[in-house]
Structure formats: C-alpha cells, structure tokens
Amino acid sequence: MAFTDVQGVKVWGTVEESALKQAVRCRQVGNVAAVALMADHHKGYSQPIGGVVAYRDAVSPSGVGYDIACGNKAVRTDLKASDVQRTIEPVMYEIFRQISFGLGRKNPRPVDHELFDDPIWRDVPALGGLQKLAREQLGTVGSGNHYVDLFEEPATGDLWVGVHFGSRGFGHKTATGFLNLAHGRPFDGKGAGESMDQDPTVIPLRSDLGQAYLAAMKLAGRYAYAGRDYVIEQVLGILGARPTFAVHNHHNFAWMEEHGGEQVTVIRKGATPLAPGQLGFVGGSMGDISVIIRGKDTPEARFTLFSTIHGAGRIMSRTQAAGKMNWKKGTREGGLISPQQMREAVSGFGVTLRGGGTDESPHVYRKLQAVLDAHRETLEVLHVLKPIGVAMAGIDEVDPYKD
16 A cells, blocks of 8 residues: 555655644544545644544534635536637636636625525524625635636647635634634634644534534535636636536535544545545646546545545745745745746746746646655546646735635
8 A cells, every 4th residue: 555654644645744743633632533644745724734634523623724615626618728729818818807816805796696595694693794705705716826727638639627716705714713712712803823733623523613613614615616616607608618527626624424434524624535436626736737536445545534635735835935025125035936937837838827926836836646646546537637727816915824
C-alpha cells in the first residue's frame, strides 16, 4: 500500500511535518476513530488541509473550517475548445467582467433562490442576521485560490468549464459564530486570538449546539452548490453552450457515514469524498492539468475513509510567493516569485489569464500528477483537462478564509 502510518495517522505522499503535527493533535482530541492525510496535505487552521478526521458522536467546526462547503464543479459542454480558441481573449474578458471576483464582492444582479425560504434561517436564530449578506453574495466567486476556468480535454477536443469556491461571507461568519458559541462567546462576538496550531474545537453531535451547527453547515452547503450552479450557468451563457455532463463536490464539510462497522462523522478539510464509483473534479494550478476521477473499492481506499485529494497542494505560502505588502509604497516586497516568472509559466502552458497573482503561480503548487500517483490504488482518472482560460481575483485581494 502507498501510505505510511505515523502515530496512528495514515499519510499519503510526501510527509509535510507541520501538517502531520496538526493531524496527530486532531487524533488526540475527542473520540476519534481514524485520521488520514491525503497526498496534497499542508498546514491549515487547527485541522490540516488535505486532512480527514472521523469522530464518534461529535462534529468539529474548526475541522470543517471557515469556508464551509468550499468545493468544485465541472461541466463538459457541447462545444469544442477550438470553437473558442480564436476568441479566447474577449471570452475571458467577458467572464471577468460579468462574474464578481474578490473579497466582499456583491452580485450586481441579486439572485433569488428557494434556499432562502428554508426554515433553518428561522430555526437557528443566529442565521437570520446573515441572510441579507448571503443574498447579496450568492453567485460571487471570492478571492484566494478560487477560480473560473475553461478547459480543453486533449483526448476529445471538448470544452469544459470548472469553478472552485464555497459559501462566501455567509459560511465564514457561520463558522466564526459557532466557534464563538463553542467557547462561550456570543455568536456575533469578536473571536479570540487564534493560533493555526490550536486544538480542534469538538462539539457533541447530539447536543443542541451540535445539531444547530449541522443544520447551519448543511444550509451553507446548499448555498455553495447554488452559487457554483449559478456561476456555471453564467459562463455557459457567455459561451452560448449547453452542459452535457457534470461533476459537483464539496471538500470542506462533515458527512455522516459508516466506516469499520460504525457510524462516524467524517470531517474532510480540503479532501474530496470518493466512495466506490463516485465522481470527483480535482483542479491543478493555473499551469497544470485538472482531472475528473472515479473512486475504487480497494482496501487502500477504505483506509482513506473513501477520500482523496482536492488539488495539487501548496508547497509555498502566499507571503513566501508574493512577498509582504508595503502599504506606504503600495508594493510587495520579498516575494520569491516575480510576476514575469508567473506570466512565463502560465503563457508557456497556453493559458489566457485574467486576474490572479504570484501567490497563485504554478510555482507554489505541487504537480497534480505526482499527488494523483500517490493515490493510484484508490482512484481512476476518467478525463484529463488542460486549462486554456483562467479567471481569478487579483493579487491584492486578501483571502479571509483560512482554509
């Protein structure tokens, strides 16, 4: 088997010590059935990104993280990539113009959705005050590593659309609020000073607080799905295309599942659920492949708790890559990756880029094929996709979501 077992944590790929240390700590807090690190793992807030933790009779808001229900959606269109190659510049311009990218952005065309009629907004009183923000931001993409991409499938020439983002400010404020409540603070209070390496926050599943968190998390999940659906529809409209196939997954969420003969709460942070036969969309960097995968039913897959990677995995922090911002000069200083290096890497891969910054350069990520190889016994690759257009928020859009 391709994993190693370190202090009861099963690890795929190259061990990142700071992430392993967090995973070991997660194993020691609460009634934990199993912990695993996917091959794209790296340090996160409390629970590592690429980390999977199964709790008995508990749920962990810090494990799910601040960007509740962050996830990916990909659709194959009825167009060929060649249909847009000659107009890729104006197409990407239009995507960047019509879809809102960046911190705190509101949708200039507010979207109504049936989820806003869900009684959970009323039954979990703290959520009522977040509904206005949720309405305003539905269908916006945010910042950080969140994107809208156009892909070519080289094997067929098909044009694909892929997106990556989550529940926006609604999810962030929901996570912050329940972490506050779990530590005896008001829902809308100021959070205490946080350490990336602090113990996970674990709430009894059957407690009132645990049940309220689960309800709020599931609502944020519906919200994230609605947002990704909306953005995909917008892009399809710009392209004049129809979808012929779709894959849609969360990778920051808690699932009630059976593993090893017992019911557990599986927290996947930056990890894609991949049960036997289940499909997933995993994105690489803006200068690398992305893939559509399918889960296998193997002994090794069971050790992953039927989970897998959600991306290639960072090997360089945002500050290392882009440098620190000197607000007096209005420039960044000390970054290891220059804008020219990023542009050369992206253009060399044949990608038209709108937005983005050196903190998201291909240099800061592992190669996706390397992390896929680490999981070759647990998944099969169905479609390999090559990006031809990437739209992201700009370099100075600060990502408030720690995960």
